[in-house]
Amino acid sequence: MTDTSQKLVAAIDQGTTSSRCIIFDRNGAIVAADQREHRQIFPKPGWVEHDAGEIWSTVQAVVAGALARAGLRAGQLSALGITNQRETTVLWDRSTGRPVHNAIVWQDTRTSALCTELGGADGQDRFRDATGLPLASYFSGPKAAWLLDHVPGLRERAERGEIAFGTIDSWLIWNLTGGTDGGVHVTDVTNASRTMLMNLETLQWDASVLAAMNVPEAVLPQIRSSAEVYGTAVGPLEGVPVASALGDQQAAVFGQACYDPGTAKNTYGTGSFLLLNTGNRPVPSKHGLITTLGYKIGDSDPVYCLEGSIAITGALVQWFRDQLGIIGSADEIEPLAASVEDNGGAYIVPAFSGLYAPYWRSDARGVITGLTRYVTRAHLARAVLEATSWQTREVVDAMYQDSGVPISTLKVDGGMTANGLLMQHQADVLDVPVIRPRVSETTCLGAAYAAGLATGVWGGLDELKEHWRRDAEWSPRMSPEVRDREYGNWRRAVERSFGWQRDDAG
Numbered sequence: 001m002t003d004t005s006q007k008l009v010a011a012i013d014q015g016t017t018s019s020r021c022i023i024f025d026r027n028g029a030i031v032a033a034d035q036r037e038h039r040q041i042f043p044k045p046g047w048v049e050h051d052a053g054e055i056w057s058t059v060q061a062v063v064a065g066a067l068a069r070a071g072l073r074a075g076q077l078s079a080l081g082i083t084n085q086r087e088t089t090v091l092w093d094r095s096t097g098r099p100v101h102n103a104i105v106w107q108d109t110r111t112s113a114l115c116t117e118l119g120g121a122d123g124q125d126r127f128r129d130a131t132g133l134p135l136a137s138y139f140s141g142p143k144a145a146w147l148l149d150h151v152p153g154l155r156e157r158a159e160r161g162e163i164a165f166g167t168i169d170s171w172l173i174w175n176l177t178g179g180t181d182g183g184v185h186v187t188d189v190t191n192a193s194r195t196m197l198m199n200l201e202t203l204q205w206d207a208s209v210l211a212a213m214n215v216p217e218a219v220l221p222q223i224r225s226s227a228e229v230y231g232t233a234v235g236p237l238e239g240v241p242v243a244s245a246l247g248d249q250q251a252a253v254f255g256q257a258c259y260d261p262g263t264a265k266n267t268y269g270t271g272s273f274l275l276l277n278t279g280n281r282p283v284p285s286k287h288g289l290i291t292t293l294g295y296k297i298g299d300s301d302p303v304y305c306l307e308g309s310i311a312i313t314g315a316l317v318q319w320f321r322d323q324l325g326i327i328g329s330a331d332e333i334e335p336l337a338a339s340v341e342d343n344g345g346a347y348i349v350p351a352f353s354g355l356y357a358p359y360w361r362s363d364a365r366g367v368i369t370g371l372t373r374y375v376t377r378a379h380l381a382r383a384v385l386e387a388t389s390w391q392t393r394e395v396v397d398a399m400y401q402d403s404g405v406p407i408s409t410l411k412v413d414g415g416m417t418a419n420g421l422l423m424q425h426q427a428d429v430l431d432v433p434v435i436r437p438r439v440s441e442t443t444c445l446g447a448a449y450a451a452g453l454a455t456g457v458w459g460g461l462d463e464l465k466e467h468w469r470r471d472a473e474w475s476p477r478m479s480p481e482v483r484d485r486e487y488g489n490w491r492r493a494v495e496r497s498f499g500w501q502r503d504d505a506g
Contacts, residue, residue, distance in 0.1 A: 034065030049102035081244035081451030083251035089143035132291030177231035227450035244450035255446030268416035287398035288358030308357035308395030344379030347493035358398035365500035428478035
């Protein structure tokens with residue numbers, strides 16, 4: 001047991017709806033896991049909050065639960081890594097350790113008017129050159145500014161240095177390393193890159209952006225790499241090095257071993273997030289994508305990514321099941337879709353609340369096009385699945401236009417990757433192999449890998465690449481003529497979704 005105890009790494013995945021802890025061995029295999037949900041708080045329409053104190057309690061519970069399931073003591077862990085829901089914003093009192101307000105979640109839209117005001121004559125792109133991000137309620141900086149302006153007396157306390165700002169990684173690291181008794185106030189470059197306050201080139205807080213948003217530097221954590229020992233845990237995890245932090249989508253990039261320029265991963269959930277490794281220089285986007293940090297390992301050069309987010313992928317299957325009642329469970333869609341050879345000419349564009357990357361059209365709404373009496377529910381089932389593939393193809397095209405870096409393979413994770421028909425169609429429309437890994441918990445694995453690198457459990461990226469194992473691979477087999485024709489039809493269907501929501505329509 002002594003030797004094994006030096007080779008175990010725990011990862012905390014603090015997500016939007018739940019907290020998990022997974023313990024991995026040196027081969028990247030799961031030893032034990034535990035998970036607990038936390039509350040979603042909706043004070044007003046469009047507002048989404050979490051209780052940061054409750055999140056900290058659930059994290060402590062799942063760490064204890066995973067250790068108990070594995071029959072381990074904390075001292076047998078070599079390191080602890082963290083991956084987290086991105087952009088969610090917490091402000092807390094440094095002396096009491098208590099949050100001054102509920103955390104404002106990434107989905108929250110209360111800062112929309114503030115973002116419009118901040119954009120002024122420059123609009124959405126005012127801070128894009130510095131931060132890689134469009135002005136949007138999605139990101140953390142405007143959330144922090146809103147809290148400073150709306151919690152009585154908070155701005156004055158913040159300027160005196162009494163208040164700490166953080167995304168969820170910062171909140172957890174501070175608490176893990178002692179909280180009010182010497183807690184370390186840090187964030188990593190991936191989470192900092194989602195605040196809209198960090199300069200992409202310097203990897204430091206940008207003074208001009210801070211001034212424009214009126215966020216005092218005194219509240220901010222120190223920006224560190226994604227893999228280094230930030231501090232040592234106290235309490236139940238006494239003595240364990242806290243050694244990595246990565247936003248969840250970047251952690252999936254790392255867990256999928258996307259370490260070379262041109263490697264990419266797509267996570268298929270309610271929506272989808274596709275990240276492309278573009279190497280050691282940030283690539284500005286002119287085609288509706290976000291420029292973000294991929295990861296930074298210790299003193300090594302940072303690695304950047306282009307990110308494309310798609311609002312509705314798995315949610316379209318849920319709609320097909322729950323709203324239309326055409327299938328009774330999500331796993332029924334594959335055999336139904338496979339019972340026909342193609343979509344029968346039908347296309348479904350799931351712009352239920354507009355389109356995200358690469359269009360960013362809030363006026364778009366969902367459409368079904370190409371209907372004839374030939375079309376059956378099986379053709380519609382196929383069109384539902386194909387909508388995910390085609391939306392991914394559009395993001396991949398935008399990435400190539402921005403970066404000139406062609407995607408050589410697409411590594412995939414998330415629930416929809418169990419659908420072989422969808423994965424085959426994805427390979428067909430991208431004309432590259434699509435590969436699913438053996439370990440599906442890629443976010444936790446990425447955090448564990450980074451923490452293990454920082455503490456010597458693993459020797460380097462080449463060793464981690466060797467641990468990555470494919471579970472399944474789909475190679476393209478669609479003819480170029482069919483691919484081009486079908487893609488043209490898809491693009492025409494997307495155009496028909498534009499302009500449905502008018503300002504005067506409510």
